[in-house]
Amino acid sequence: MPRRRRRRTVAFAVLATGLVLGASLANAELVERGNLFVKFAGGISPTNLPRHANAPIRVRIDGTVRTLSGERPPALRWISIEINRGGRIDTRGLPICRRSEIEAATSARALATCGPALVGAGRYLAGVTFPEQDTFPLQGRILAFNTVIGGERAILAHVYGRKPFPNSRIFVFHIRRTSGTFGTVLTAALPKALNRNGYLKRIVLNLRRDFVYRGRKHSYLSAACGAPAGTNLGVFPFVRVGMTFADGRKLASTLIRSCTVRR
Numbered sequence: 001m002p003r004r005r006r007r008r009t010v011a012f013a014v015l016a017t018g019l020v021l022g023a024s025l026a027n028a029e030l031v032e033r034g035n036l037f038v039k040f041a042g043g044i045s046p047t048n049l050p051r052h053a054n055a056p057i058r059v060r061i062d063g064t065v066r067t068l069s070g071e072r073p074p075a076l077r078w079i080s081i082e083i084n085r086g087g088r089i090d091t092r093g094l095p096i097c098r099r100s101e102i103e104a105a106t107s108a109r110a111l112a113t114c115g116p117a118l119v120g121a122g123r124y125l126a127g128v129t130f131p132e133q134d135t136f137p138l139q140g141r142i143l144a145f146n147t148v149i150g151g152e153r154a155i156l157a158h159v160y161g162r163k164p165f166p167n168s169r170i171f172v173f174h175i176r177r178t179s180g181t182f183g184t185v186l187t188a189a190l191p192k193a194l195n196r197n198g199y200l201k202r203i204v205l206n207l208r209r210d211f212v213y214r215g216r217k218h219s220y221l222s223a224a225c226g227a228p229a230g231t232n233l234g235v236f237p238f239v240r241v242g243m244t245f246a247d248g249r250k251l252a253s254t255l256i257r258s259c260t261v262r263r
Contacts, residue, residue, distance in 0.1 A: 033249045035068040040241045040253040044087075049225040051261045054088055056219035058208035061241060065200050072127060076190055076200045078244035080252075081173070084236055085183030087223045089175065091153055093213025094119075094220065097145035099156055104168050107141045107160045114156075119220045120144035120207035124159060128198040138198060139163060142205060146220070149174070155186065157205075182240055192246070225259035232261040 029040045041062040049055050061081055065073050097114035105113065122142040140161020147156045155173040160166075173186040209220035227234035235258045242252035 029253050029255060031251045031253050033251055035071075036073055036245070036249055036251065037066050037068065038243055038251040038253070039064045039066075040255060042239060042241070042255055043257050044223065044238060044259075047225075047257070047259045048262045049223060049259050051225055051227060054219075054222035054224050055262070056208075056210055057087070057221050057223050058206060059083065059087070059221055059239070060207075061205045061239065062202075063204075063241060063243065064202045065243070072129060072199050073201075074245040074247040074249070075192070075198065076243055077192075077246050078190065078242075079188050079203075080240075080242045081186040082182035082240040082242075083184040083186070084223075084238055085181060086226050086236065087184055087221060089153070089184055089221060090218050091146055091220065092218065094146050094209070094211055094218070096147050097156055098147065099170060099172075102145070102156065102158050103170065105158070105160075106166070106168070107143060107158070110143055110145075110158045110160070114145045117145045117147070118143065119146050119155065119209040120205060122203065122205035124161075124200065124204070125202040126198050126200050137163065138167065140167070142203070144173075144205065144207060146209075147172075152176070157188065181237055225261050227259070227261050232263075234259045234261075 031038055031040070042060045044057045044059055046057065065076070067073050095116040097117035101113050102110040111118070121144065124140060124142055126138040128138055138161055140159060143158040145156040145158065147154050149172065153175045155175065157171050157173060159169040159171070171188050171190055173188045176185050177183060178185055207221055211218050225234050226236065235256060238255045238257035240252060240254045242250060244250045
């Protein structure tokens with residue numbers, strides 16, 4: 001076989017192996033412990049990014065909880081979202097929202113009060129069971145606001161729904177920087193008092209905010225495409241999502257995603 005053709009064949013084989021591996025890892029997002037299943041999904045957009053400079057991105061996280069038997073799953077007590085170190089959070093000049101300003105507020109009222117601090121939105125589907133009563137579905141909106149707690153950056157997640165009755169909750173994602181593959185970690189505790197009779201079925205959260213500070217454009221989240229030198233395709237562990245439930249079970253998954261270098 002001619003040398004040039006042989007090199008092309010080897011390169012194609014390496015690329016195909018990488019794509020197959022990436023696809024298999026990307027689809028390995030359903031995790032289980034006993035009869036409890038969690039499906040994690042999500043990604044970034046756009047996926048076409050500069051190689052050496054950060055550009056604005058949106059991060060989407062989607063988690064679905066179910067049991068094999070169809071019974072109610074245990075209550076969620078802890079959630080963590082670890083974002084690849086290539087991602088960057090910028091809050092310079094971004095207004096902050098105080099918890100007291102949106103406590104017990106509707107979504108419309110929370111937006112009217114803290115709209116300038118909005119960094120994302122989403123939705124949730126849950127259920128609530130009261131003693132000796134049927135299970136009621138809960139669904140509603142999530143609004144994510146920039147805040148500072150104890151001198152550290154954080155996110156106020158305002159959860160509001162109207163069915164089967166008006167209900168409002170707030171939980172806090174604390175943000176910290178770490179070394180290693182996942183450089184930004186968001187963690188939130190959901191104490192028993194917050195969802196005493198409830199359980200989560202699905203949560204979707206989209207984080208994105210562009211703003212202007214001192215005449216310059218900023219983005220709450222930004223990233224570059226860290227493709228290897230000589231290639232325009234990068235495959236990377238985008239995010240690791242974990243959930244801990246009231247019965248002690250912990251389920252987590254790493255989502256593998258790809259990016260291309262913007263020309």
